[in-house]
Amino acid sequence: MRTNIAAFIAGGSLLLFLSTVPEYWRWICAAVVLASLLGARVNYVLLQSHHVSGALLAACCCSLGFAWNAHYAQDRLSNVLSIEHEGKDLVLEGRVNALPQSSLSSAKFSFEVDQAFLGRKRIESFPPQIYLSWQPAWRNPQDVPEVIPGQRWEFKVKIKRPYGSLNPHTFDFERWSFHQDFGASGSVRSGKLILEKDIAFTEFALAMEYQRWKLRQKIKRLLPRDARYGGVIAALVMGDQNAIDQEDWRVFNATGIGHLISISGLHVTMLAGFGAMLATLLWRRNTLPLLVPVGKVAAAAGFLTAFVYAWLAGFQIPAQRTMYMVGVVAFALWSGRNPRSFDIWWWALFFVLVIDPMAPYTPGFWLSFGAVAAILYAMQDSDGLLGLPTGRELEVHWKDRVIQALREACRVQAVVTIALLPLTLYWFYQVSIVSPLANAIAIPIVSYVVTPLAIAGALLPDFIGRLLLIPAHATMDYLAIMLAWMANWKWSIAWSSQPSWWAIALSIIGIIIAIRPGSMQEAWVSRVIGLVLCATLFMQPLTNGHLGKGEFRATVLDIGQGTAVLIETKTKRLLYDTGPIQGKDNAGQRIILPYLRGRGIHQIDRMVISHSDSDHIGGAATLLEEIGFESMMGSLLSTNPLLTNLEERKIPAIPCRFGQRWSWDGLDFYIWHPNEQTVFEDQHPRKPNEVSCVLEVRNQGTSFWLTGDVEKQGEAEITEHLTQTALNHLKDKNLIFMAPHHGSKTSSSHELLTALSPNQAFAQNGYRNRYGHPHPTVTARYQGMNIPFYQTPTTGAQVWSFYNANKLNEDPLFQRRYSQRLWHRLPIEVGK
DSSP: OHHHHHHHHHHHHHHHTOSSOOTTHHHHHHHHHHHHHHHHHHIIIIIOOHHHHHHHHHHHHHHHHHHHHHHHHHHHHTTSOOGGGTTSEEEEEEEEOSOOEEOSSOEEEEEEEEEEEETTEEOSSOOSEEEEEEOOGGGOGGGSOOOOTTOEEEEEEEEESOOOOOOTTSOOHHHHHHHHTOSOEEEEEEEEEEESOOOOTTOHHHHHHHHHHHHHHHHHHHSOTTOTTHHHHHHHHHOOOTTSOHHHHHHHHHTTOGGGSSOOHHHHHHHHHHHHHHHHHHHTSTTHHHHSOHHHHHHHHHHHHHHHHHHHTTOOHHHHHHHHHHHHHHHHHHHTOOOOHHHHHHHHHHHHHHHOTTGGGSHHHHHHHHHHHHHHHHTTTOSSBTTBOTTOGGGSOHHHHHHHHHHHHHHHHHHHHHHTHHHHHHHHSEEETTHHHHHHHHHHHIIIIIHHHHHHHHHSOHHHHHHHHHHHHHHHHHHHHHHHHHHTSTTSEEEOOOOOHHHHHHHHHHHHHHTOSSOSSTTHHHHHHHHHHHGGGGOOOOTTTTOOTTOEEEEEOOOSSSOOEEEEOSSOEEEEOOOOEETTEEHIIIIIHHHHHHHTOOEEEEEEEOOSOHHHHTTHHHHHHHSEEEEEEEOOOTTOHHHHHHHHTTOOEEEOOTTOEEEETTEEEEEEESOTTOOOOTTOSSOGGGGOOEEEEEOSSEEEEEOTTOOHHHHHHHHHHOOHHHHHHHTTSEEEEEOGGGGOTTSSOHHHHHHHOOSEEEEOOOTTOTTOSSOHHHHHHHHHTTOOEEEHHHHOSEEEEEOOGGGOOSSOTTOOOSSOOSSSOOOEEEEO
């Protein structure tokens, strides 16, 4: 059984590594299945070998797994919005079919489309489900009404295909959209409510979403308005984590208790046990046990409770896993079977992957199944108490039982902590040092005090619910004070990087050795060796990627409508601009910081800020809080808040002016703009774009230009500085040029391009941005001059690598794919 389930999963997983679905996959899979069945029949008649039959059945299951996942992928890819409808005003009619992510001034929600119109013409082929965002007009919260699951609306929207920035180690919105089956995303311009509630009696999933909304509203209503941890209470009851503040998440992650602030398997198990206990008390009356044994009724009631609560919790993977495990146990009891622990785990894994083949792309999948697998493996010798068979524990003194229970709890905590190390570092690039202590305190408080009170308060009538929710919130409040204190310890977190495959492989071997069953005192030397193998996870990679003297790499991040470029030499790093601000979010927190954390970069030698526009300086404050900087250079007015921030942190800052130069590791850095006479006072006569800091990075064979938002006047000044002597130094070099001002029509002048004669050019701009960058005339200018022009909305993150002559690649373009674009983009690595 385990072999066949593993074969099915392996066949399905194969598709995850392919860039496209094979054209004839149906015929190939059908041929394998038929061949396997025919071979099994021949083997049964002639050879009667169990090994041959097992191998053929495994091949059949593998093919079925691939076919199932291929069908899943092809079905979802066929629902993507047509390009011809992007950016147009459409009228949609349909229903809100999931719990919205709502705040006081906006809403984001899943929308099931019944009809779509372009003008008066109905669109025949349209994605059945899309993701919409409704922002208030002029920041008036009253402009966005409450959006409720089951409501039928008519919306005027502007939509686009699912699109998100593509960078290593960052959130991939396109993959998430594919996982959620969203064929498009967009913004609501206006809406008209057609029907307050449109939920059929048979629509169980939508009915549960509506009940989840009612629970969230009830929690908000019963808790005080200033309840800081109302979002945590909602997360514990129904899995809705959207209302939790980012600062609270920082504390929870730093202390390693983030897994508790969700619907964990323990919560589902507790409710399933309560349902089974209640059914037992009711079924034991009169002669009912003669009809059906009490144990079977209790098992069925436990599974039913787990099933309902898993849906109320948003059907998260930990809840699904527990529900399936409870279901397998219930089925075994009804059918008179006695399954082994790992059989239950394998069946739960099978059901999760059949329903959701994209589950392996989520951290919750690995953390949930990994933790349970580790416990089942390590605690195989813990069935009895003090060596006594199960059922005779009461013969032991209560003090000994308490001591043994504490020992087992500590061992479980240690096993889970060690076993999840590679997964934690792979997904989050950090390990909480205080996690064992924080979890020892938080697990019993959250699991046995806060969660039961919160669930009971949310499910019981209001007059009782308020009496339960308020102490639940107060307990969480006091716990959070202690957690915040622990999170602020300087040594509370060990930052690392995303580990390499060989480190993960060695650590898995070490984990198997370190947590294996048996007494902890026995063979302790080998367990220590296992822990040493786990330590390879913390070995910092060569983040500068084997760069030698005179070599450098430029990472042009897919940042949206803004700029952020990381320059790396053999021993130094320079960050040019920090991306845009987007509402409450900024590119520093959303893109740059995760990228740096994933690479294991915790120190930047110099930050260069081209000018003060928010799409270039937006992430600077966030990065200063998390990353160390040695110095800053930029074109900023003396009153800019960033300069004050730098002064408080004792980071030297110097203005950017023509003629400045420095050398790092055999490379030269030149400043070409603004002029040396530029004074950055409060009433500067020139607009920020025209004083953009223009930086050139040069080695023996390459000249790499970063131009900010400089426009024609600044470009003319740069052209004047390009004397014949300067041009002679650039003559034989491969010149890579950033299109100024994201390719606006006021930049990339013909004179500057003619003077520099770039070999290649690139632009950082937002997908379908409102400014129309890059302007068609500018794109045509590059094309007319035979200059290859790469744009981040098409390429994703670009990695330009410039090595010495002995490392040149004949075909440097498209060397590596970070991940496959789901719709129409491919990240590239370029270099010379």
